[in-house]
Amino acid sequence: MARHEVWELAGQAVEVKNLDKVFWPEQGYTKGDLLRYYREVAPVLLPYLRGRPLTLVMCPDGIAAGCYYRRKRPDYAPDWLPYVLYNPKTKAGQVPLVLVENEAHLIWLANQAAVEFHVWSSTTRDLAHPTWLMLDLDPGDATGFGAVLEAARFVQGELEKLGLAGWPKTSGGRGLHLLVPLKPGRYTHAEVRTWAKAFAAQLAERSGGLVRLPRGATHRGEGVHVDYAQNGYGRNTVAPYSLRAKPGAPVSTPLGWDEVEAGGFEPTDFNLETVPERIRRQGDLLAGMREAAFRLPEL
Known part of the structure; x- marks a missing residue:
């Protein structure tokens, strides 16, 4: 018989159901x-979710049975689950985008089978101006993760030449994300995307073939593609510490630059089982990003 429990979270009684249902069959x-x-990871995850519109990856019968994206707050959600209204270009009228402000909101959504949490780069305080720039280092299908780490080191060096810095995390797939915190209210989404595109072009020119601009919908062959397109109004990135709906239950995991320098690991090393202990040992390796903010120099 499937187990049901009631968890007391942030002053709310949250019923959790079907705890024995297998989500990762392997x-x-x-x-x-x-x-x-x-x-368990809520204390380090929530700072990256609060106030940011979300896109969820829902897997009601586990990752092998098929998953789908959800942005709209469910009509059956409890009245204490927050949302923000959004006017997408593809629809007439406003859409209520779900928000997570506390542990009760997080667990209620996870109980609805939300496996992945993807966040905007801006917050409800100022949806028009992002708080970070994101560079997605995505390897071609003939490129190993070692090249991704090499590319990350190169990109960080180029950022430092400009007086900037990036904070790395695994994507939960084969790639790596670099987050560059920005001065609040300073840049529009379009300005950040334009700067990121120009910077990616410079990287491609200077890297000797290691870093490339993405071409087409899929990334093939050798090299590490710097995808700047996730910078934009309404675009989102998998949140730090979010699980992924992939075999092995990988986690998008913050890294230290010492780890990126040393290498010798694979993204799958960071997963549902290993990440909680890693957090207990190392804390939140992205915490410093929340205290930093940069102006984007002219290129």
Whole structure:
């Protein structure tokens, strides 16, 4: 019989159901494992979710049965689940985008089978101006993760020449994300995307073939593509510490630059089982980013 429990979270009673349902068949990880993971990492995850519109990846019957994206707040959501109204270009009228402000909101959504949490680069305080620039280092299908780490080191060096710095995290897939914190209210999404595109072009010119601009919908061959397109109004990035709906239950995990320098690991090393202990040992390696803010120089 499927287990149901009631968890007291942030002053709310949150019912969690079907805890024995298998979500990752190869490892046997269950919905209960999913919920317990998010409850344990909530203290480091919530600072990156609060106030940011979300896109969720929902997997009601586990990752092997198919998943789908959801942005709209469910009509059946409790009245204490917050949202922000958004006017997408593709629809007439406003759409309520779901928000997560506390542990109860997080676990309620995870109980609805939200496996992945993707966030905007701006917050409800000022949706028009992003708080970070994101560079997605995405390897071609003939490129290993070692080249991604090499590319990250190169990109960080080029950022430092401009008086900037990036904070790295795994994507939860084969790539790496670099987040560059920005001065609040300073740049529009379009300005950040334009700067990121120009910077990516410079990287491609200077890297000796290691770094390339993306071409087409898929990244093929050799080299590491610097995808700047995730910078834009309404675009989103998988949140730090979010699980991914992929075999092995990988996690988008913040890294230290010492780890990027040393290498010798794979993104799959950071997963549902290993990340909570890593956080207990190392804390939040992105915490410094929340205290920094940069102006983008002319290129």
